[in-house]
Amino acid sequence: xxxxxxxxxxxxxxxxxxxxxxxxxxxxxxxxxxxxxxxxxxxxxxxxxxxxxxxxxxxxxxxxxxxxxxxxxxxxxxxxxxxxxxxxxxxxxxxxxxxxxxxxxxxxxxxxxxxxxxxxxxxxxxxxxxxxxx
Amino acid sequence: xxxxxxxxxxxxxxxxxxxxxxxxxxxxxxxxxxxxxxxxxxxxxxxxxxxxxxxxxxxxxxxxxxxxxxxxxxxxxxxxxxxxxxxxxxxxxxxxxxxxxxxxxxxxxxxxxxxxxxxxxxxxxxxxxxxxxx
DNA sequence: ATACTTGCAAAACATTTGCAGTGAG
DNA sequence: CTCACTGCAAATGTTTTGCAAGTAT
Numbered sequence: 132x133x134x135x136x137x138x139x140x141x142x143x144x145x146x147x148x149x150x151x152x153x154x155x156x157x158x159x160x161x162x163x164x165x166x167x168x169x170x171x172x173x174x175x176x177x178x179x180x181x182x183x184x185x186x187x188x189x190x191x192x193x194x195x196x197x198x199x200x201x202x203x204x205x206x207x208x209x210x211x212x213x214x215x216x217x218x219x220x221x222x223x224x225x226x227x228x229x230x231x232x233x234x235x236x237x238x239x240x241x242x243x244x245x246x247x248x249x250x251x252x253x254x255x256x257x258x259x260x261x262x263x264x265x
Numbered sequence: 266x267x268x269x270x271x272x273x274x275x276x277x278x279x280x281x282x283x284x285x286x287x288x289x290x291x292x293x294x295x296x297x298x299x300x301x302x303x304x305x306x307x308x309x310x311x312x313x314x315x316x317x318x319x320x321x322x323x324x325x326x327x328x329x330x331x332x333x334x335x336x337x338x339x340x341x342x343x344x345x346x347x348x349x350x351x352x353x354x355x356x357x358x359x360x361x362x363x364x365x366x367x368x369x370x371x372x373x374x375x376x377x378x379x380x381x382x383x384x385x386x387x388x389x390x391x392x393x394x395x396x397x398x399x
Numbered sequence: 400a401t402a403c404t405t406g407c408a409a410a411a412c413a414t415t416t417g418c419a420g421t422g423a424g
Numbered sequence: 425c426t427c428a429c430t431g432c433a434a435a436t437g438t439t440t441t442g443c444a445a446g447t448a449t
Contacts, residue, residue, distance in 0.1 A: 232380065245377045269448075307404080
């Protein structure tokens with residue numbers, strides 16, 4: 132990422148303030164909020180560069196690629212995917228010792244853990260019998 | 266899945282004998298091997314039904330949706346994805362108590378754990394200086 | 400016979416790429 | 425001024441869907 136344009140600035144801001152992984156689509160929607168003329172292609176391009184650069188990390192949850200800040204202060208964490216609203220949240224803790232799971236002969240370099248279920252917001256909607264759409 | 270047709274039989278057979286998660290595309294290719302006229306749409310439809318039904322489970326590894334038999338004798342297991350050969354292997358063990366990771370208010374229904382690294386075959390190829398493609 | 404299934408092709412999406420115009424340096 | 429960046433639209437690739445014909449029950 133060489134030139135500092137308004138759109139890239141906005142895109143970075145979106146991820147910086149999101150606090151959770153965003154799909155390129157979510158990021159585009161949020162960014163267009165501040166810069167309506169911004170096109171999705173630009174978001175895809177910027178996101179890819181930011182990921183290559185290491186500022187963002189890519190992860191795939193529920194069949195969709197998502198990106199989030201590489202370092203948010205805490206180093207390693209995992210994700211919770213809500214199948215109700217399809218949002219992905221960060222989980223601050225790590226599962227711990229997984230090396231015992233690695234088959235002999237294999238070399239583990241990283242691991243990815245995703246919990247699936249309903250987020251608190253969706254749980255509450257369900258409880259109150261509420262029917263609120265996205 | 267109500268009627269027992271030749272194509273569904275073939276599709277089930279493909280997953281049953283695969284021994285590892287398959288993408289819809291892989292499944293379609295394998296099934297068309299036994300039933301050339303079979304279309305991808307049918308595979309997608311069948312796979313979705315089988316997954317709803319619980320006979321297959323969906324997982325996302327390395328950016329692609331894959332499906333595999335829900336119960337292969339052992340109940341719960343995880344996956345190891347080799348970034349070298351892009352194959353996914355089963356890991357018989359489960360990480361254990363993950364409920365402590367769930368944020369309060371959230372309800373976890375399942376979890377998915379993927380270890381990334383190199384499988385034994387690829388590790389050996391590397392050691393022996395070998396260079397073999399997929 | 401009935402109506403669930405299938406194959407095909409079009410549709411719906413998500414992501415990428417080509418291009419000419421725009422703007423950062 | 426230059427050339428990287430952007431927006432638009434067309435191109436890709438994947439999964440879904442509409443429909444008429446096929447077939448299990």
